[in-house]
Amino acid sequence: MAISYQSFKKRADIFSFEYLKCIIYLIDTNSENQILTKKLYTHLISASHLLEDFLDFHGAKNNRDWFFYRELSATMRHLALSAYSQKHILNRLGFYEFKTDDKIFKKESCDTLLTIQNFLQITAPVILKQAEKLGIFIPEIKYKSKHFPDIATGECLEHNIDNLDNKDQQKKNIINIASDFLELIEKFEKFAFYEKYDKKQIKELVPLNVNEVEIRRFEMLLHNLQSAFDSYVIPSGYQSDKKLKQLRSHFSIVFHILQVMGRLLHFYERHLHNIEFKDVYKNVNEILNKLINPDILLDIAINYCLFYAWEFLSSGKKLTFEILDENINRSSIKVGIPQKRGFHTRPSLLIAKIVNHYGGQVKMLAGEGEFDASSVLDLQWAGGKIKKENIQQVIFKGDSRSLVDLKILANINYGEDLIGKSIPLPKELSYLK
Template sequence: ILDRYPYYNLRESEQKKDKFNNASLGVLDFLNRSILDLLKELCTTAETNGLNVSIDIENQIEFTEIESNTRLPRNVAEDQVKDEEEHVIEICEKIKHISRLMNDSKISQLQNRNELKLAVLKKYNEKRARMHKNLIHNIQSDFDTHIKNTRIEARYQDLKILRGYVSMPLHLLEISLWLAHFYERHEDEIRPGENRTRISMIVNKDVLLDKIINFGFYYSQYFINEGNILAGEILKCFTKIVKVELPVPKPLGFHARPSTLISIIGRQFEDLELSVIVDGEKFNAKSVMSLLQVGGIIADKGYQTIIFEGDKRVINDL
């Protein structure tokens, strides 16, 4: 993460960059110390059982030294892909979906030890980390298949930044997944056994819980939410406003049930407007009250059809 973060050129202030880098360095230090302590215990146990271990355990390796920064030019294969705009729209919508899904989890930074423990056991666990990671990995895969190194990516520079906002939570959720896995499988309050107690004495459980929640899950949500904001801005560049004439619901017109359904469909596209037009006047089709008002006008005048106006995606769903 520390190696790739600068190359994503995200829209982050220097203060936020410094805060995230410092948090990342803290996690790296914890991981390095924990791995080395586990290695020392492994070597001690091996020697106790008569195994000869010839490893210099005092030589602390900083894993960040192993880097690969060689990158091909972005225009090596600038392919023309069919329906590029449709793929951009689809990817942006998927980002907005996973952002809503993660926000529904209400991830927040916690300080209380018991709250951290309950959060990992009941909510922010290995299963949730894997689910979110897989969804985001699918988005990244779609982006690389349909958008990366295409003319549309070259034309809209924000698309390159958007990929960074997808990649960051992917890496962070990988960390959360493996740390949560370690806690659930090997810490002393999850599984019985002699080794669980020994491991819990080597790896600081409180710090481990803190890194799972306050680093991995928290920052993965932060970056996907920033990606959600950028995705909304990008979608506005691809908005296609259309009008369509649709039949009035039978037999009762725009009463509560169809009005609610139309409102739900419209509100799924939170950044896009949806209007209904009656006698040249526009009404907000995302509002149930507005639709009920429209229903009264339609009933009075006996209209059998009605005009909806909005982005093509919303109209298609209607």
């Protein structure tokens, strides 16, 4: 049943009220160098979300008069969400524990926030004009800067809660979280790059290879790691452990960077990407592309967000290995060598995969030699020595978790038959496939 225009407009007045107060505040504080606060972004996110839901509920997506107003509310919501996360990164930079102080990252982070903020501020007058065109009531009472104080501070309350009773359980939790983090880093490595992309390269990447779905998946994985850390490591005490604080910082900053990226990619893919629309949709799409420069938005998403996400994941990898080595249980096993063909490519690769899967250090001892079991090249080098010296057994020592699986692998002749063909692996080693 169709709702009358006047009846709908009365409701739109109500659901637009707080939203338009935020819009007017943005217009009144249109300064290129004044960084807005998280409290403002929170108000804008809430008000725009409420309005967008109201408009969607009443079918504004399919109405010529209201579709543009609806798209503008979505624009403000997603940009405000990304700005909120970016502001959080800037607020927390002084509290993150990293080995180096990256001044370039800090400057680029600030520039990124100002750019997103500028998108919001250039869109605000368009929203107000569209509201007036639709006859929506414009609030006369305005927000002032005192309504949106900044919460950033360099001070903290005294840390006086620690529970150091269950150190063994904490070690297990740290091992599990660190191993999961290494697995995440390995999966994310497909996005790694070291020189920033140009405009053409970015367009080839997005959305074909880099898109909202992929990035939000990693965002959720990081959120889960951070939650596990906060639930199972922090209550047992970690403030005195600098490496654990650094690990938590790596989780957090990449998580928030991906939050920014996910919102920007969503906005680009849903609202800016050049897809064939009906005329009314296409016209709105063209207006939004003029307001929010898609090249600038994608440059932020890729050359800032994706670049630094990998940068911090990469720097966190070495730290995570160090933490694992400090917390893993160590043992050793003596096993036979691969029959007939020795440590050629396949057995060496499977051994290295097992060790890298768990992340803890494992060495292989062959005669007087000691070799890195995570390195295929090292294992093949050992294979030459083993063949030359006619060694029949080797010792693996290190991470007990890896050794359990290495023993299973050794018991099936390292995954191959006597003529060197691969054989099915047991279910315990299914992750090697």
